[in-house]
Amino acid sequence: MKVPTHSGSVGSVAPGAVNLKGRHFLTLRDFSAEEIKHVLRVSADLKKRIKHEGQFLPLLQGKSAAMIFEKRSTRTRMSTETGVSLLGGHACFLTPQDIHLGVNESTGDTARVLSGFADAVLARVHSHSTLEELASGASVPVINGLSDRYHPVQILADLLTLQEHYGSLEGLTLTWIGDGTNILHSLMMSLAKMGMNLRVATPKGYEADSGVLQEARRLSQQFGTALVLTSDPMEAAQGANVLVTDTWVSMGQEKEKAQRLRDFQGYQVTMQTGSVAAPDWVFLHCLPRKPEEVSDELFYSSRSLVFPESENRKWTIMGLMVSLLTDYSPQTPQLKI
Structure with missing residues (x-):
């Protein structure tokens, strides 16, 4: 089903396209070259259509993301909150002081609880094993926002x-x-x-x-x-x-x-x-x-791409969320990723 926008269709599944819907995203080790490229294509497509063409794409309308942060953050928090909002969804920020993660409630039970409230869980944690416990208990995609092993x-x-x-x-x-x-x-x-x-x-x-x-x-x-x-x-x-x-x-x-x-x-x-x-x-x-x-x-200097790199944290988390939560396929034909 296509969702109408202010400037044309949002998109649909292309025959034979990569489909990552429902997957966890804990490490790139688990993703093939084509799957990584797919996320990059979706990210580039969203950036072009939203930032450069001014389109409104409510691809995450009615969806929510729980964001667990054991460590402080600027880019991961802001990119997720602003990106999910831009796509019509809602992101909820949770610190260890806000929830019972591993204290009074097991990590697995927290994962089950959050799965009933949110469509995805992004977690920025100390230990990678915490992410693995969340993924084991969750029935929605769990995304690694940073761990001691991978980012x-x-x-x-x-x-x-x-x-x-x-x-x-x-x-x-x-x-x-x-x-x-x-x-x-x-x-x-x-x-x-x-x-x-x-x-x-x-x-x-x-x-x-x-x-x-x-x-x-x-x-x-x-x-x-x-x-x-x-x-x-x-x-x-x-x-x-x-x-x-x-x-x-x-x-x-x-x-x-x-x-x-x-x-x-x-x-x-x-x-x-x-x-x-x-x-x-x-x-x-x-x-x-x-x-x-x-x-x-x-x-x-002009050699440094650190600030475009920082901004792209938003477009790639948007591309990832869309890839894990919807059947969207990029609509920009000239992407060569």
Whole structure:
């Protein structure tokens, strides 16, 4: 059934189209190349039709999302609240002080309760196992808004930003310089599927999780892409199209700050780092950012795509919600993702 809008049809299911309706979204490891591309196509389509053409698309009218936040947030909260609202739905913000998650009520029971109230549950949690418990008990899609192991919604925004900038993801080389964080883990679970090479520089003792790395090597071999690991940032940056870093001191690691800053000496990404990259290189950072991670000169330069990347958190969470909750198929024919 098509829902009327102020400027034409909303969309319908195309024959043979990818359909993710009802799926959980905990890690990109569980999604194929075509499934990831589908979410990116929907995201780009919504951005074009809503932002650039001014269309009204109430694709989530009558639907609601419960948002559990064990950790504070700017982009994840705002992108979800504004995005769901823009599509005609309602997002409800819940902190540990608002609900009984794991206290007086099991996580599984909370999942069952929320499934009766909401059409999706987005959770930003400390432990990835909390997401797995929620998904096990929920009868609606559970979305990973961040966990200690993965941050897949951020990677969707990164990929859309690079697609917009370069016109294609195939063959790009992305260099990660910094800690072996949940962002790196999610990049490892997705880039090879997009035909992208990954080069990683981490200080000794700060490498990616061994299990994630093993899967990344398998994916790289399967899709014929390169995976390079080093502790030398300049070696990792050699020939890269994209330089990426993240916080060196994540939430909960504040007591380790002094030691971490010593261990990450020489890892600040600067224009000098980019001097050995490809001529068309750009910079990404998921934010919030500290000056020790990237120089002001680079962060605020034309090489930096961090603010378009930040905005794309909204369009990709919208694309993801629509993909998991409806049968929508993109209506913009020229999308080449």
